[in-house]
Amino acid sequence: xxxxLSELAFxxxxxxxxxxxxxxxxxxxxxxxxxxxxxxxxxxxxxxxxVLIGEVEIAMGIRMAExxxxxxx
Amino acid sequence: MQRLRGVRxxxxxxxxxxxxxxxxxERTVTVGTYRxxxxxxxxxxxxxxxxxxxxxxxxxxxFWSIFGSFAGTLVTDGFMVRLFDDHWLPWLQxxxxxxxxxxxxxxxxxxxxxxxxxxxxxxxxxxxxxxxxVLPAVLIFYLMMTLLExxxxxxxxAVLMDxxxxxIGLHGYAIIPAILGLGCNVPAVTATRILETRKQRFMMMTxxxxxxxxxxxxxxxxxVIPDLVGPVMLYLICGFGIFGFVLDxxxxxxxxxxxxxxxxxxxxxxxxxxxxxxTRTKGFLKExxxxxxxxxLLVNLLYLAGVIGxxxxxxxxxxVTWFGVPKETVGPLIAAFLRKDLAVAQLxxxxxxxxxxxxxxxxxxxxxxxxxxxxxxxxxxxxxxxxAVGVLFAVVFVYGGLIHAAxxxxxxx
Amino acid sequence: MNEPxxxxxxxxxxxxxxxxxxxxxxxxTGANAVVSNYPGTTVDYTEGTLIEAHRxxxxxxxxxxxxxxxxDAAEEVAVRLLGxxxxxxxxxxxxxxxxxxxxxxxxxxxxxxxxxxxxxxxTDAAHDKHISVDAAEMERVLGIPVxxxxxxxxxxxxxLAGMIRNAKAADISAISGRLxxxxxxxxxxxxxxxxxxxxxxxx
Ligand SMILES: Nc1nc2c(ncn2[C@@H]2O[C@H](COP(=O)(O)OP(=O)(O)OP(=O)(O)O)[C@@H](O)[C@H]2O)c(=O)[nH]1
Ligand SMILES: [Mg+2]
Numbered sequence: 001x002x003x004x005l006s007e008l009a010f011x012x013x014x015x016x017x018x019x020x021x022x023x024x025x026x027x028x029x030x031x032x033x034x035x036x037x038x039x040x041x042x043x044x045x046x047x048x049x050x051v052l053i054g055e056v057e058i059a060m061g062i063r064m065a066e067x068x069x070x071x072x073x
Numbered sequence: 074m075q076r077l078r079g080v081r082x083x084x085x086x087x088x089x090x091x092x093x094x095x096x097x098x099e100r101t102v103t104v105g106t107y108r109x110x111x112x113x114x115x116x117x118x119x120x121x122x123x124x125x126x127x128x129x130x131x132x133x134x135x136f137w138s139i140f141g142s143f144a145g146t147l148v149t150d151g152f153m154v155r156l157f158d159d160h161w162l163p164w165l166q167x168x169x170x171x172x173x174x175x176x177x178x179x180x181x182x183x184x185x186x187x188x189x190x191x192x193x194x195x196x197x198x199x200x201x202x203x204x205x206x207v208l209p210a211v212l213i214f215y216l217m218m219t220l221l222e223x224x225x226x227x228x229x230x231a232v233l234m235d236x237x238x239x240x241i242g243l244h245g246y247a248i249i250p251a252i253l254g255l256g257c258n259v260p261a262v263t264a265t266r267i268l269e270t271r272k273q274r275f276m277m278m279t280x281x282x283x284x285x286x287x288x289x290x291x292x293x294x295x296x297v298i299p300d301l302v303g304p305v306m307l308y309l310i311c312g313f314g315i316f317g318f319v320l321d322x323x324x325x326x327x328x329x330x331x332x333x334x335x336x337x338x339x340x341x342x343x344x345x346x347x348x349x350x351x352t353r354t355k356g357f358l359k360e361x362x363x364x365x366x367x368x369x370l371l372v373n374l375l376y377l378a379g380v381i382g383x384x385x386x387x388x389x390x391x392x393v394t395w396f397g398v399p400k401e402t403v404g405p406l407i408a409a410f411l412r413k414d415l416a417v418a419q420l421x422x423x424x425x426x427x428x429x430x431x432x433x434x435x436x437x438x439x440x441x442x443x444x445x446x447x448x449x450x451x452x453x454x455x456x457x458x459x460x461a462v463g464v465l466f467a468v469v470f471v472y473g474g475l476i477h478a479a480x481x482x483x484x485x486x
Numbered sequence: 487m488n489e490p491x492x493x494x495x496x497x498x499x500x501x502x503x504x505x506x507x508x509x510x511x512x513x514x515t516g517a518n519a520v521v522s523n524y525p526g527t528t529v530d531y532t533e534g535t536l537i538e539a540h541r542x543x544x545x546x547x548x549x550x551x552x553x554x555x556x557x558d559a560a561e562e563v564a565v566r567l568l569g570x571x572x573x574x575x576x577x578x579x580x581x582x583x584x585x586x587x588x589x590x591x592x593x594x595x596x597x598x599x600x601x602x603x604x605x606x607x608x609t610d611a612a613h614d615k616h617i618s619v620d621a622a623e624m625e626r627v628l629g630i631p632v633x634x635x636x637x638x639x640x641x642x643x644x645x646l647a648g649m650i651r652n653a654k655a656a657d658i659s660a661i662s663g664r665l666x667x668x669x670x671x672x673x674x675x676x677x678x679x680x681x682x683x684x685x686x687x688x689x
Contacts, residue, residue: 061330
């Protein structure tokens with residue numbers, strides 16, 4: 001199923017299929033197409049999300065997470 | 074054959090580069106099975122809101138109480154006060170010749186004073202503030218700060234604080250300059266470079282210079298006005314929020330969201346902790362102590378020359394009517410140009426109500442950065458610095474008045 | 487070919503944030519740069535001197551960056567320094583537990599055609615996480631020296647210091663050629679000719 005990264009639940013995993021904007025910034029931090037990731041936490045009231053990509057843990061704002069599409073399941 | 078230099082530069086596209094990276098990684102890296110460690114579990118617990126927020130509160134509370142009990146109760150009250158007031162001061166008062174001479178006045182101060190705070194000579198108040206109060210405070214502060222830095226907790230704290238800070242145009246990582254600033258504003262000014270846009274850097278630098286008291290000042294506050302530290306900090310935090318919000322609306326520019334790496338926890342290496350502690354303490358002894366002594370000298374000379382009296386009379390309307398504090402506050406405000414810790418110490422010898430004390434300590438914190446911070450701000454660009462000073466004067470005037478108004482409403486002013 | 491780099495070389499330490507550049511810098515030069523466990527510790531550059539086999543070189547600890555398109559003011563400093571020292575050797579510091587994005591930046595630097603050498607740092611952490619990186623193979627593929635280091639214990643730092651003068655510029659097309667297996671291994675001759683054969687590196 002396709003979802004926005006921001007919609008993943010805690011602990012849910014997925015594979016990145018598309019990155020819309022700000023791609024470069026996420027890219028060079030290691031989040032890119034074809035990479036598997038896991039949602040670690042989402043902060044309340046539109047706070048940032050923390051995702052784990054391999055060995056790398058990245059915190060990003062919710063709007064940036066909305067730009068990333070992942071395939072789950 | 075390759076030559077050392079002169080390989081022709083090429084420019085790959087991002088995708089080509091990643092393809093190459095993947096190919097190289099495939100050749101060279103093998104990842105075995107990995108079991109979660111305690112560090113990983115702790116890492117998750119401290120970044121999830123339900124568990125992370127209570128932990129953050131506990132960490133900050135522990136930070137403050139260790140700071141108070143070690144630096145304040147144990148070293149300063151338990152040892153330094155006795156050393157300085159019972160031995161050093163009486164000895165100096167007796168041993169230094171000519172209680173009426175200028176030199177005596179500058180070095181020892183008041184021949185009848187009973188505490189080193191009151192005497193206000195270079196070798197009495199100056200040394201006592203620098204060595205007796207501030208040194209233990211910065212030492213323990215830096216120790217705890219180093220542990221926070223080296224464990225890997227700060228990025229997690231940044232994630233937890235992001236929701237709040239993003240509302241005022243900053244983002245969670247602004248917590249790094251903020252926490253460094255609680256130690257000393259000087260490195261914190263440069264640390265604002267980790268923020269992405271000019272707007273965010275300018276905002277953070279200005280708010281930092283205005284609202285974040287340094288470890289030395291906190292140390293003196295804890296010592297001379299222990300009961301009032303809470304309200305002072307509350308005023309400063311509220312000010313940070315209010316003026317952050319206002320600056321965010323006024324200043325053009327973007328507020329990008331947080332995007333950071335969260336490194337795994339690891340045990341601080343004691344070698345590194347010791348090295349940082351030593352470097353920072355040495356920096357304090359070399360740079361701060363002379364400034365404190367010089368500050369005492371300067372203030373005394375200005376008193377003698379009648380400059381401070383004249384300034385006090387000149388600014389009396391502003392101080393008494395607008396801020397609601399005694400006009401004598403002018404003296405400490407001048408000392409605060411050099412060192413805020415010295416200024417707070419000096420303030421504590423002026424007779425005033427608790428309300429006035431809170432207001433004047435807040436004023437000392439916000440009215441101007443100390444000279445060392447000022448120089449650092451200048452290094453980051455003089456235009457920004459001028460703008461920051463402009464904002465600063467506006468904030469002092471408005472916020473000082475607001476606090477007075479609040480005091481009048483509460484019936485304490 | 488491969489003439490050793492002269493005295494007075496400047497070495498820039500470039501890498502992602504928090505990979506241990508400052509820790510390695512302190513080990514190499516005996517300096518006191520601040521080392522902390524969060525990205526963005528170093529926001530300004532620090533210079534230090536390394537004396538190795540009677541040569542001195544100036545080493546510069548550079549703020550960490552994820553790419554050569556800067557995102558914040560600290561990264562701007564890093565990119566600016568690369569521009570200011572066009573003749574400098576670049577010491578690329580990679581975190582062995584996060585190889586991929588380290589390689590991404592490394593390639594960006596290699597593309598500029600400057601002499602490089604790679605320090606594969608955090609080998610202890612990689613070992614703990616059961617990640618193994620074949621440094622010899624990486625060296626063969628990239629055509630530049632790759633030395634494994636652990637900055638916190640100082641392991642590998644001596645070898646790294648000794649290898650700095652063997653830094654080489656690498657050719658991207660040759661790298662992809664080697665990856666695709668068209669036996670260009672002969673290019674590898676004398677990569678380590680400057681090695682005094684002390685045997686420490688075991689190669
Ligand atoms: N386990 C392990 N930890 C290391 C090693 N080298 C450095 N560290 C730790 O990694 C953290 C980051 O080190 P720094 O030297 O500050 O990293 P940096 O690359 O200078 O980071 P920036 O200045 O932010 O770019 C510190 O907590 C070091 O103690 C290593 O070889 N092994
Ligand atoms: Mg560093």
